[in-house]
Amino acid sequence: MDISPDTTFTAYRVDLTDDGVTRGVTEVGLDVLPDYPVTVEVHYSSLNYKDALSASGNKGVSKNYPHTPGIDAAGVVVDSSVPDVAVGTEVIVTSYDLGMNTPGGFGRLIRVPSEWVVPKPDGLSLREAMILGTAGFTAAMSLDALFVQGLMPNTGPVVVTGASGGVGSLAVAMLAKLGFEVVAGTGSPSAKTLLSELGASRFVSREELSEASKKPMLKPEWAGAVDTVGGATLEHLIKTVQPRGSVAACGLVGGTDLSLTVFPFILRGVNLLGIDSATCPLEKRQTLWKQLAGPWKPDGLDKLATDIGLDELDDAVEKILAGETTGRVVVSLRD
DSSP states (O other): OOOOTTOEEEEEEEEEETTEEEEEEEEEEGGGSOSOSEEEEEEEEEEOHHHHHHHTTOTTTOOSSSBOOOSEEEEEEEEESOTTSOTTOEEEEESTTBTTTBOOTTBSEEEEOGGGEEEOOTTOOHHHHHHHHHHHHHHHHHHHHHHHTTOOGGGOOEEESSTTSHHHHHHHHHHHHTTOOEEEEESOGGGHHHHHHHTOOEEEEHHHHTOOOOSSOOOOOEEEEEESSBHHHHHHHHHHEEEEEEEEEOOOTTBSOOOOOSHHHHHSOOEEEEOOOTTOOHHHHHHHHHHHHTTTOOTTGGGGEEEEEGGGHHHHHHHHHTTOOOSEEEEEOOO
16 A cells, blocks of 8 residues: 555544534545554454444543544554564554554554554464454463463363453463363353353353352362453452462453452462553563464464454444454454
């Protein structure tokens, strides 16, 4: 794609008016992009819950409108003033401020700082990189944090909450590939077939994982946990992790408050590991993407993917907000 001052490109734009939120596909000029040194032609993006909030006019995610959501993008560098980022390089851009207040991957072009750009590692196509996206990267960060604390396949079962969602389903697939006994926590009976194919050995209900108890600790069950839910579910996990076990916490759809004593931490040595993918340093980001392209790459990625175009985003946004999405939604911006 050749870039000139009068270049226009297709984007899914969201605006706030007196009548509410308006959104749709339109042609925009380069003037909507910020003054950053690297311009990428986006081939694929993906739909995340945060994108749906941005597309709904949520000012906790995107303060300024009109706006282009899309916290994930994979494509080819078409302009660069940075020697380390060459034109023609296939790259991945996720997290940071992309798709929040910086125009995101639901536009055919993005312009970003060089520090946000990860060269696509061998072993992944651009589309596969977006099946993974921020969800896969967050799952990888969670696994990495658990492994640093000593989690290994022979230490016991690992539970993944919100297992039918993007982060959860990818965490299930990665852990299963690496030889762990994976227990999938889900409130979606229809997702069990897919999760079984991804490697879940058994299931536990959402209600069981969020069951309230005034006891400071409960019977230990899990060697480790990836929690995408938060709230009462995270409380329950901390109380039921085995001695010296760890919980990687990366979500809050179940709530932001925790009501706990210190007993799990000082009597069992439980580790609560916070996962923040948005500001992960570039060097660590590159290392984890190489793992995702290599030994951690989930088998059967295509099973997780539903492909749509920009003109299908309206329906997809409503579905993800309603909790009706399983796996990953890949947005194609190819001609």
